[in-house]
Each structure stands twice: as C-alpha cells, then as structure tokens.
C-alpha cells in the first residue's frame with residue numbers, strides 16, 4: 325500500500341475526481357435548465373460544460389503522463405496508457 329503513495333499522483337488523482345464530479349453537477353444543472361425550457365441559460369451552461377470536459381481531458385492527461393514518467397503506480401501503467409488511446 326505504501327509503494328503507491330506518491331503525493332503528486334494523489335494530487336492529480338484528486339483533480340480528476342473533482343473534475344468528474346463537477347461534470348456530473350454541471351450536467352445535472354444543464355438537464356434541469358433544458359427541461360425547464362430556459363434556452364438562454366442553457367446556452368451558457370452548455371458552453372461551461374464544453375470547457376469542463378476540456379479541463380477533465382487535461383487532468384486525465386496529466387495523471388496518465390505522471391504515472392508513465394514517474395513509474396510510481398506499478399501495475400497500472402498499461403491501464404493508464406490504454407484509456408487515453
């Protein structure tokens with residue numbers, strides 16, 4: 325258990341976690357606005373969602389790159405490679 329405790333990896337992992345959680349919240353909000361038929365507000369949140377997806381992609385990319393370069397996650401590197409391809 326101690327071998328995989330890399331502070332940087334944990335920080336990057338938390339970042340991906342937070343960004344995925346944010347996507348859930350934003351998508352839920354977007355759905356509510358969509359159902360309410362408020363298309364002006366919808367457009368704004370829809371743009372936010374696009375930006376948030378981009379941020380999530382970068383966070384995953386950073387996590388993947390760290391795990392490959394730092395080799396602090398033995399046994400997980402192949403998985404990290406796969407999910408960005």
Ligand SMILES: [Zn+2]
Nearest residue numbers: 330333394396
């Ligand atoms: Zn590391």
